[in-house]
Amino acid sequence: MNIVNVRRISQAFFLALFLWFCIVGTFGQEWWQLRGWPVNWFLQLDPLTALGTVLTTGTLYAGLAWAIVATLFLGRFFCGWVCPFGSMHQAVGYLGRRAKPLSHSLRVNSHHPLQSIKYYLLLFLLAAASGSLLAAGIRIAWGVPLVIPVLAAVGIILAGVTARRFQAQRKKAAGILLALVGAWTVLAFFFSVDRMLGASLLTGLLDPIPLVHRSVNLVLLPLADATIQKLSVSQRYTEGAWLIGSVFAGALLLNLVRPRFYCRFVCPLGALFGVISRYSVWRIGRTSGECTRCGVCDAGCEGACEPSSRVRIHECVLCMNCLNSCSHDLITFGTAPSASGQLVSPDMSRRGFVLTLVSGVAVVPAMRLGGYTAKNWNPVLIRPPGSLSEIDFLSRCIKCGQCMRVCPTNIIHPAGLQAGFEGLWTPVLNFRIGSSGCQMNCIACCHVCPTAAIRPISLDEKLGRNAFHEAGPIRLGTAFVDHGRCLPWAMDKPCIVCQENCPVSPKAIHVKEHFVTVRDGIRVVTAAAGSVLDTAGTPLKPGGLATGDYYLRFGNASGEQRHLIFENTERGITVDPGFSPEPGISAGETVEIQVRLQRPQVDPDRCIGCGVCEHECPVSGKRAIRVTAENESRNRKHSLLL
Amino acid sequence: MTGISSENERGLNRREFILRTCKAGIAAAAAGSLGYLLHDGLGPGPPSEAGDAQVSLPDFSIPGFEGKLSIVNGMDRVKSVHLALKSLGGIEAFVKKGDRVLIKVNAAFATPPILSATSNPELLGEVVRLCLAAGAASVVVTDNPINDPGSCFALTGIGDAARSAGAQLVFPRDGFFRATTVAGGTLIRDWPLLYTPFENVNKVIGMAPVKDHHRSGASMIMKNWYGLLGGRRNIFHQNIHDVIMELAVMVKPTLVILDGVTTMMTNGPTGGSLSDLKQTGTLIVSTDQVAADAFGASLLGRSIRDLPFILKAESMGLGTSDFESLHPIRTSVG
Known part of the structure; x- marks a missing residue:
């Protein structure tokens, strides 16, 4: 079997494995459901996720150690042989250039200078992730005595030396002085704003493994399952699926412009592997034999690394097409450098490098000027149980959508811009869309999260039991009754569905009983016979007062009484015959028709913000009881109570 | 060219x-x-009032077996249900060879069985086995729970109990609902009903625990039929007593089993704490759902006057609230 077929088998295997892990991300007890399948394996194998979280947190969480294996032993083999997104691109790219002449393949598979964009993207994302590390470094430097005097002295000496040369080389010296002023300004800026520097893990936006997980989990599987209805009991939804789906479809369609477009121009993970490929022992190269310049190797090249001339090692995805197709056996995979020369490092300009680095560091404080992580925190941003406080959360979440996939009630959704741009596609709870609220006895999202942005909490911790009794349950937020929309509050209609469904014991939603006189409910008795009264006034809806919720109130000097209405006609009202109206009512007296209302109230000490009430509220448009993130456990600054 | x-x-x-x-x-x-x-030339008119083709559930009760009520005292549900059925002529009186039985459980909440917010899995398993032993061709267990269905059937133990006893567990899938209109009803009109599991079924058993319920006063057998409705059924809470009565009109079961071995006295119908529960040690098996609920009210310490839906159901001729008039067979185990 030739090497290319081995590669194809490997790609098919890992793509199938990846899709299988997406499918078994279903919450449940069947063998094909989430029962210990390593559903995060591809994410854990991803060195960009590992490196990103190491930069933001200084730790390598749990299974992310797999990334070391990928880095040391796979390297660029990951792109050509393992990456499920890469395999999809390769397949679409193949379809796009099938039956086209060799010249077409030669053109689209030639190296394009803009392929260096991905290295800038990688640098930008890593720079954005390193803000807190940088701030810590600045703080340490700031804390060392002599640092400032030494820096000042060096600056003054440099300025002095330049000034001495001013006479001789006016232009150059002026430039150096300007540069020094600039450097001082930047230094001063960094020293004074190190508080503002922050880390934000944005790699997940473009990192292919989270991207493909997100797309399959949140768009492809719900679409596929809508037809086969096997994975879930009811249709699963994804808020903002259009954007995730468009990015995915767009990335795939770009293969028709150039094969492996995403891999060549965008993929920051490929860029990371490209950068480290210079240390690889075995590489693609050419022997010194005579080449007929047939171009077959260049035409089939997946990475556009031009093996026929100076092969670009950093672009090579080790597809082995050149090795296989050269009819003169001039291409080798070995330790010797290519006879026609090789390029091992990406072509980045020094200026571009510095500019990207600075922009990456600066973008996080710039994004946070929106105040989403400070005073302007968004109350609709309800994070899954066990989520870290917002800044720590943003420094870990890779937007892979695993929590959204596993959530049995389908309430975790990718955020749009609720959490600012850096929170795009991070998990946020939506209690209207799923099959219930957050289920009390479920901690699936906490345990599936590959980066511990949602901490692996225990049920005891979630519910505030046993060792966590003192701490109390984890609160996602607090429910608020909207008195302008709630049926018993606003419209005098009995309801309390929210109270019924509150899963906390004792219930966080309790009711206060009110007897309210209905519209046109004050009536004059025209005749009375036992428990049957005849009244004057607007005709009543026959039977309308017989629901068991309406009462007749009457009273005189000797006291007030209220009796359940049993039956009514347009004028006649029958009260519960079990009670004889004592003292009796006589014609001419006034009675009031009242409805017994139980009006819901939320006890913020007990409410955990699970959202079951919001989900069940019969005011189905904008709910009359809604959870916001007030009092959420993950951020003490959002606490509500004394 | x-x-x-x-x-x-x-x-x-x-x-x-x-x-x-x-x-x-x-x-x-x-x-x-x-x-x-x-x-x-006209453009679309107002929305059609015609609605979908309506389905309705047949009468599953057995003629000649009306008004049977058996009350067993004891803490052992398995022994109690055996004894109760025996006193009514055995399960064979209700389930014949080749019958296809549907058991409507209460699986409303994703809570463990110890909290008694849902049908007891041990009791369910035993009833399934009894039906199969009596020659039932199939036993279907179903509900459209309030919480997430998958979580509910898993956590309540109902899923495992049903399957291991040999029943078929039917989830409330989107396509399983058909429009129904209750005869003479004012509330349940052109409303989605969990109908597919009932196709080809000829016996229906209702099985529910006795629970406190703030809005209606109590959640027992009749209230449990709520779980056959789909759609945004919560709007019926505006007129809870009438809707429970209509539910009782909608379903005429072969047999009902009201589990008052443990009663949820407070914080219902979700409960959530053992302190909400009281051991009341009573199991009721009846062919009269109104009588069963009327007896169940006494376990909650409520009078029938507190529960208008019972009187409403009685006035519709669905059964009697005066359960003593049925001469209930009272026995006890252990």
Whole structure:
């Protein structure tokens, strides 16, 4: 079997494995459901996720150690042989250039200078992730005595030396002085704003493994399952699926412009592997034999690394097409450098490098000027149980959508811009869309999260039991009754569905009983016979007062009484015959028709913000009881109570 | 191609002119007719009131077995249900060989069985086994829970109990609901009903625990039929007593089993704490759902006057609230 077929088998295997892990991300007890399948394996194998979280947190969480294996032993083999997104691109790219002449393949598979964009993207994302590390470094430097005097002295000496040369080389010296002023300004800026520097893990936006997980989990599987209805009991939804789906479809369609477009121009993970490929022992190269310049190797090249001339090692995805197709056996995979020369490092300009680095560091404080992580925190941003406080959360979440996939009630959704741009596609709870609220006895999202942005909490911790009794349950937020929309509050209609469904014991939603006189409910008795009264006034809806919720109130000097209405006609009202109206009512007296209302109230000490009430509220448009993130456990600054 | 290039050189000849005008005429006529066919001068009218084809559940009760009530005292549900059924003539009196049985459980909440917010799995398993032993061809267990169905059937133990006893567990899938209208009803009209599991079924058993319920006063057998409705059924809470009565009109079961071995006295119907529960040690098996609920009210310490839905159901002729008039068979185990 030739090497290319081995590669194809490997790609098919890992793509199938990846899709299988997406499918078994279903919450449940069947063998094909989430029962210990390593559903995060591809994410854990991803060195960009590992490196990103190491930069933001200084730790390598749990299974992310797999990334070391990928880095040391796979390297660029990951792109050509393992990456499920890469395999999809390769397949679409193949379809796009099938039956086209060799010249077409030669053109689209030639190296394009803009392929260096991905290295800038990688640098930008890593720079954005390193803000807190940088701030810590600045703080340490700031804390060392002599640092400032030494820096000042060096600056003054440099300025002095330049000034001495001013006479001789006016232009150059002026430039150096300007540069020094600039450097001082930047230094001063960094020293004074190190508080503002922050880390934000944005790699997940473009990192292919989270991207493909997100797309399959949140768009492809719900679409596929809508037809086969096997994975879930009811249709699963994804808020903002259009954007995730468009990015995915767009990335795939770009293969028709150039094969492996995403891999060549965008993929920051490929860029990371490209950068480290210079240390690889075995590489693609050419022997010194005579080449007929047939171009077959260049035409089939997946990475556009031009093996026929100076092969670009950093672009090579080790597809082995050149090795296989050269009819003169001039291409080798070995330790010797290519006879026609090789390029091992990406072509980045020094200026571009510095500019990207600075922009990456600066973008996080710039994004946070929106105040989403400070005073302007968004109350609709309800994070899954066990989520870290917002800044720590943003420094870990890779937007892979695993929590959204596993959530049995389908309430975790990718955020749009609720959490600012850096929170795009991070998990946020939506209690209207799923099959219930957050289920009390479920901690699936906490345990599936590959980066511990949602901490692996225990049920005891979630519910505030046993060792966590003192701490109390984890609160996602607090429910608020909207008195302008709630049926018993606003419209005098009995309801309390929210109270019924509150899963906390004792219930966080309790009711206060009110007897309210209905519209046109004050009536004059025209005749009375036992428990049957005849009244004057607007005709009543026959039977309308017989629901068991309406009462007749009457009273005189000797006291007030209220009796359940049993039956009514347009004028006649029958009260519960079990009670004889004592003292009796006589014609001419006034009675009031009242409805017994139980009006819901939320006890913020007990409410955990699970959202079951919001989900069940019969005011189905904008709910009359809604959870916001007030009092959420993950951020003490959002606490509500004394 | 040659035609066009030659035209460019020398203009149209007569034959070409006629051919082209004919084509244009046919195209214009075709477009005109299509436009005429598709023309809609009125636009859409108001939404259709016709609704979907309605389904309704047949009467599953057995003639001649009306008004049977057995009350067993004891803490062992398995022994109690055996004894109760025996006193009513055995399960064979209700489930015949080849019958296809549906058991409507209460699986409303994703809580463990110890909290008694849902049907007891041990009792369910035993009833399934009894039905199969009596020769039932199939036993279906179903509910449309309030919380997430998957979580509910898993956490309540109902899923495992049903499957291991040999029953078929049916989830409330989207396509399983059909529109129903309760005869004479004012509330349940053209409303989605969990109908597919009932197709080909000829016996129905209702099985529910006795629970406190703030809005209606109590959640027992009749309230449990709520779990057969789909859609945004919560709006019926505005008129809870009438909707429970209509539910009892909608379902005429073969047998009901009301589990008052443990009663949820407070914080219902979700409960959530052992302190909400009281050991009341009573199991009721009846063919009269109104009588069963009327007896169940006493376990909650409530009078029938507190529960208008019972009197409403009685006035519809669905059963009697005066359960003593049925001469209940009282026994006890252990």
